[in-house]
Amino acid sequence: EAGVVQSPRYKIIEKKQPVAFWCNPISGHNTLYWYLQNLGQGPELLIRYENEEAVDDSQLPKDRFSAERLKGVDSTLKIQPAELGDSAVYLCASSPRLGGGAAEQFFGPGTRLTVL
């Protein structure tokens, strides 16, 4: 069974440029998460989807970050414009049922963003 797929794996951009990350969750997983991991720290949740609905986006900086999960499968996370402080690893995770708080989460390999 394929795991969570993310692309690109690495991205280097200049500040003020836009950037987008893509995630394909494990087949059949209804719940999808985007996490941010800064160097030396554990991941922190940005947004959680149940199917195509964003049910928790309280930690998403909405002035520059946006996300979508059309058709309840793949998801895209966008930053526009990027700032130096956005340099981090962006992780996508999925879990197998609705109300996924108690379900096991599985993570993709992440996208390492460097903003120059």
Place this chain on the structure above:
Amino acid sequence: GIQVEQSPPDLILQEGANSTLRCNFSDSVNNLQWFHQNPWGQLINLFYIPSGTKQNGRLSATTVATERYSLLYISSSQTTDSGVYFCAVNFGNEKLTFGTGTRLTIIP
């Protein structure tokens, strides 16, 4: 506030040694997972263990929910065990709260 604390923060061991990593959490949990983040950044699921004891090869884990801690045991360490080990907890708010991690280095 809600907290997940891991100890020790760093651990350096000789190949073949055994180790115990600890995770303390501040409230009752719906879910507790242990992950290994390898040097390439991939988070690998080790255990889903909100309570009880589980074993998988050289690794085992125990969660005592009533006392708000979990332990990860690694026996006969190998160099491939190096990396950062995270405990992550769901406190009923539908997200995983990660600890600060334990960085394990296994020396040949």
